[in-house]
Amino acid sequence: MASTLSTPTLLLLLPHSNVNPITRICFLSPKIYRKQSLSSHVPTSFNGNAERRRLSHLSPTAASSSSAVVNSDFAEEPATKVKFQTSLSLPGCSSTLSLLGTGYREKVFAIIGVKVYAAGLYTNQSVFTKLDAWRGLSSAELQKDSSLFDAIFQAPAEKSLNIVLVRDIDGKTFWDALDEAVSPRITSPTQVDESALSTFRSVFQGRPLKKGTSIFLTWLNTTNVLVCISPDGVPSSVDATIESSNVASALFDVFLGGNPVSPSLKSSASNGLAAALK
Numbered sequence: 001m002a003s004t005l006s007t008p009t010l011l012l013l014l015p016h017s018n019v020n021p022i023t024r025i026c027f028l029s030p031k032i033y034r035k036q037s038l039s040s041h042v043p044t045s046f047n048g049n050a051e052r053r054r055l056s057h058l059s060p061t062a063a064s065s066s067s068a069v070v071n072s073d074f075a076e077e078p079a080t081k082v083k084f085q086t087s088l089s090l091p092g093c094s095s096t097l098s099l100l101g102t103g104y105r106e107k108v109f110a111i112i113g114v115k116v117y118a119a120g121l122y123t124n125q126s127v128f129t130k131l132d133a134w135r136g137l138s139s140a141e142l143q144k145d146s147s148l149f150d151a152i153f154q155a156p157a158e159k160s161l162n163i164v165l166v167r168d169i170d171g172k173t174f175w176d177a178l179d180e181a182v183s184p185r186i187t188s189p190t191q192v193d194e195s196a197l198s199t200f201r202s203v204f205q206g207r208p209l210k211k212g213t214s215i216f217l218t219w220l221n222t223t224n225v226l227v228c229i230s231p232d233g234v235p236s237s238v239d240a241t242i243e244s245s246n247v248a249s250a251l252f253d254v255f256l257g258g259n260p261v262s263p264s265l266k267s268s269a270s271n272g273l274a275a276a277l278k
Contacts, residue, residue, distance in 0.1 A: 075120075077102040079264070082118035082164045090122075090218055091238050092226045093158045097122035100272040103265025104166075116169070119255070119262055120162045121269050127157040128276055135277045142277075143270035149256045153222065153249065160218040161255060171207030174215075175200070178254075181261060185250035196244035203227050203240045223248055 074083045086099045100123050105116045134148050142148055152159065179201065186193055207229070209215075216228040216235060225242040228235035242248065260266045 075099055075102065077104060077118040077120070079104045079106070080115050080118040080164075080166050082166065084118075084120035084162065084164075085234070088122055088160070088162075088234060090160055090216060090226075091228060091235060092218060092220060093124070093160070095124060095158075097158060097160055098125055100276075101265060101268030101270070103262040103268050105262045115166050117166055118164045119265050120164075121256075121265060122160040122162065123152070124157040124159070127152055127155045127159070130155040130157070131273070131277055134273070137274065137277070139267075139270045139274040142273050143267060146258050148273070149252075149266075152256075153219070153252045156221065158218060158220055159252075160216055163215040163217070165209055165211055165213045165215075168211050169209050171204035171209050174209055175204035181254045182247065182250045185253055186246045189246065190244075193244045193246045196242045196247045199240050200227065200242050200247070203229065217251060219248060219252065221248075225251060 073086060075086055076083050082102075082104075084099055084102055087096050088099075089096050100121045102118065102120045104118045106114065130151060131148070133151075134142060134145070137145075179197065183189075183197070189197075209229075210231065212232060214230045214233060214235070216226070216230070218226040218228070220226060223243060223245045225248050226238050227240045227242060228237070229239050230236075242251075254261055256266055256269065
C-alpha cells in the first residue's frame with residue numbers, strides 16, 4: 001500500500017462542436033509510490049466473543065454517516081444525488097456487504113465543477129474485528145491515519161467499490177484514466193502484473209459506458225479483485241478476475257490511499273468508521 005503520493009489529477013475535456021462529442025478523462029499519474037510497514041499499528045489479537053457482541057450493534061446505515069439516508073435500504077450521495085443500497089449481495093462474495101461511505105469524483109473545468117461519477121465503499125462487517133487499535137478515535141484522526149486503511153486492505157474481509165457514472169464515457173477512456181492512476185503505483189511490474197492489467201483492460205475495450213452504469217471493484221483478498229459491470233444496478237455475474245497483489249494494492253490506493261482521487265469518499269468512509277468503532 002502506498003502512503004505518500006503526489007495528488008492525482010483528473011482531466012476532463014468537454015465535447016467541442018467540431019470534434020467527436022465523447023467525454024474524455026485521464027488521471028495525471030503520481031510519481032511517488034512508497035510502501036509503509038503496518039507492524040506498529042495493526043492489532044495482533046482480539047477477543048472473538050467480544051467482537052461478535054460489538055458487531056451485533058452495527059447497522060449498514062450507521063456506517064454511512066456522510067450520506068443522506070433516504071430510507072433503511074438506500075443512502076444518497078449528496079453531491080450527485082446517486083442512491084446507494086445500504087447493503088449488497090455481490091457475485092463472488094461470501095456474505096452481504098454494508099455501505100461504509102460515499103463520495104464523488106469532480107473536475108473543475110473553466111470554473112465549472114464537472115462531476116464524473118459517484119462512489120460507494122462497501123465492506124464485510126467482519127473487518128471491524130481487525131480494527132480495535134482505532135476504536136474511539138474521531139473521523140478526522142482516522143482519515144489522517146494511513147495505517148488504518150492499510151489494515152482494512154490487509155484484513156481478510158471482502159471490500160467493494162461501486163462506481164456509478166453520472167455522465168456517458170466510453171470504456172476505453174475510462175480504462176485509460178484508471179490505468180494512468182494505477183500503473184505508476186506499481187514499481188517494477190512483473191509478468192503477473194502485466195497479465196492482470198491486460199485482463200483488466202479487456203473488460204472496458206470497445207464497451208460504451210452510459211450514465212447510470214455501475215462498475216464494481218471487489219477485493220476478495222489482497223490478491224484477487226473481481227470486476228463487474230452492470231447497466232442498471234447490482235450485477236449478476238463477474239466480468240473478470242484480476243489476480244495480482246500489486247495491482248490489487250495499487251487499485252485500493254487510488255481510492256483510499258494518502259492522496260485519493262475522491263477525497264469526499266475517504267472522508268465519508270472515515271465518518272462511517274468512526275461511527276462503527278465508537
